Amino acid sequence: MERIDRILTDIAREHLGIATLETRRSDGLDFHEVAVWQVKAALEAAFHTGARPASCTDGGPPLPARFDAYEIHGVREFDDGNGPYCEQVRDEQAEFWSLYGHIPGQGVDCIGDFATREHAEEVFARITGRRYTETSIRGR
Secondary structure, three states: OHHHHHHHHHHHHHHHHHOOOOOOHHHHOOOOOOOHHHHHHHHHHHHHHOOOOHHOOOOOHHHHHHOOOOEEEEEEEEOOOEEEOEEEEHHOOOOOOEEEEEEEEEEEEEEEEEOOOHHHHHHHHHHOOOOOOOHHHOOO
């Protein structure tokens, strides 16, 4: 609640001329006469603050880029004596399946690994709201 209180106090100070929203148990300090245009400006500021992504209001970093495509690949773990590593393989050779999201200009990022292809496709459907098909997802 601390972040919201800070935002509302800033809006009250800027648009209503009210220094604090703390209850001070004094009519002269707790009641304020303000013009309707001030109330309107304060409400608009609160609305626009809520309409922005959280990163815009909390000073945090911008949100990451959206995935513009997805891929599901069968994966198998190998060990060449220098330690284990994973490679994409055909489904019939897969030990597990990975769901990848494509980041424009950056390549792919693994979203998760799944015991079955069906589970990977189910998670894809939950993320995108549509069924996974290789031709529609890869843009072919």
